[in-house]
Structures are given as C-alpha cells and as structure tokens.
Amino acid sequence: MRISRDSTSEWQLGVNENPLSALGPGRDYSGLNKQDDQLRLWLPEAARLGLGEVTKRASTSVTVYLTEYFSAYLYGYHELLRMRDGRMGLYEPLQREKGRKSCAMGTTTSTDPNLGKNIFALKIFVPKKIKYDLGKWSERAGMPLGQFGRTLICAHLFGRDYGPNDVTGTTPDELRRANQWELEDVQE
Numbered sequence: 001m002r003i004s005r006d007s008t009s010e011w012q013l014g015v016n017e018n019p020l021s022a023l024g025p026g027r028d029y030s031g032l033n034k035q036d037d038q039l040r041l042w043l044p045e046a047a048r049l050g051l052g053e054v055t056k057r058a059s060t061s062v063t064v065y066l067t068e069y070f071s072a073y074l075y076g077y078h079e080l081l082r083m084r085d086g087r088m089g090l091y092e093p094l095q096r097e098k099g100r101k102s103c104a105m106g107t108t109t110s111t112d113p114n115l116g117k118n119i120f121a122l123k124i125f126v127p128k129k130i131k132y133d134l135g136k137w138s139e140r141a142g143m144p145l146g147q148f149g150r151t152l153i154c155a156h157l158f159g160r161d162y163g164p165n166d167v168t169g170t171t172p173d174e175l176r177r178a179n180q181w182e183l184e185d186v187q188e
Contacts, residue, residue: 020082027075029089035063035125039134041146042178043153048120050157063124069156070126070149074133090127119178146182 043051055065071090072080083089131145138148 020078020085022082024076024079027079029075029083029092031129032071032083032089032127033092033094034127035067037126037128037131038123039126039131039145039149040121040123040182040184041149041153042182043120043122043150045120047150047154047157048122051153054157062122063126066124066153067126067130070130070134070152073152074130074137119174121178121181144179144182146179 051062051065055062058065067090068080071083080090084091087093134149135145138145141148143151
C-alpha cells in the first residue's frame with residue numbers, strides 16, 4: 001500500500017515502549033502492501049459525503065482509509081497496529097525492481113458510469129488478499145461483494161441501522177445500473 005514517506009517516518013521500529021504481542025494465530029500478511037486488485041462498489045450520496053469528511057479529518061486518502069478499515073475488519077485492529085509497528089503487511093516497504101524507475105504521474109480515462117445523482121461509483125485498488133477475504137465473508141453473508149462492502153462502509157460511518165436498503169431518493173433503474181456496474185469485468 002502506498003503511504004507517504006512523511007507518514008512512515010513517524011512509524012519507527014521499536015519506538016513504542018509497549019510493543020504489541022502476537023496474540024492471535026500466525027497469519028501470512030505478505031503481499032498486503034500492494035494495491036493490485038480493483039474493488040468496485042457504489043455508495044449512497046450520504047456515505048460519499050461522510051467518507052469524504054472522515055478522510056479529510058484523518059488527513060488520508062479514501063483508498064488508504066478503506067484499506068486500513070477492511071484490514072481491521074478482517075484481521076483485527078490489534079493486528080493492524082502490529083503491522084504498522086513492525087512495518088509488515090500493509091506497511092511493509094515495497095521493494096523496487098532493479099533498473100526500474102517509478103513515476104507517480106499517469107493518465108486514466110474515467111469509465112465511471114452515470115449512476116444517478118444519489119449514487120456514487122467508488123473504484124479503489126486494494127491488495128488481492130483483502131478483496132479475496134472480503135469475498136469469502138460476503139459469500140457467508142449471502143450477498144455480492146459490492147453490497148457487502150457498501151454495508152460495511154455504511155455501518156462503519158453511520159452505525160448498524162444504516163444500510164444499503166436505506167438509499168433514499170434512488171430509482172429502481174439507478175439501483176439496477178449501479179449493481180450492474182459493480183459486476184462488470186475490469187478491462188485495464
């Protein structure tokens with residue numbers, strides 16, 4: 001996961017007087033530092049606004065915020081803090097390939113559909129393991145991954161009473177188009 005150098009400079013190994021113990025079962029967190037899979041879901045307008053305000057307050061991007069949130073949901077907040085303290089998993093520095101230069105600039109063409117004024121199309125890149133693990137839990141819940149992710153985000157922002165069925169002001173056609181967009185194959 002790409003995290004600014006300013007942020008990582010604050011996370012010195014061993015700087016914490018009370019390091020967190022490995023209390024749970026040993027997990028393999030390798031590859032969590034790569035944003036190598038796309039997660040597409042739609043959010044109601046209130047969730048888009050709430051997510052924007054929360055990420056601004058936290059001085060972070062939506063991608064970093066949601067990746068950390070999904071990690072805490074899947075593996076536990078204690079484990080997220082252990083990853084941060086030990087610079088492993090999400091926070092493991094990326095190894096540059098020899099002779100390869102990286103450039104943060106690029107252009108993309110927006111393929112986000114017009115899903116209606118009350119629906120926001122969200123496309124973020126997350127580690128494959130996180131998307132896979134979210135998919136396992138969405139299957140257990142008996143719902144598509146997009147709906148499951150939307151439910152998690154809305155519950156996180158507004159509490160468990162708020163969910164995707166409370167999307168006010170959306171037409172059945174908007175909901176159909178939004179759900180169809182989530183399921184489209186990624187052609188990149």
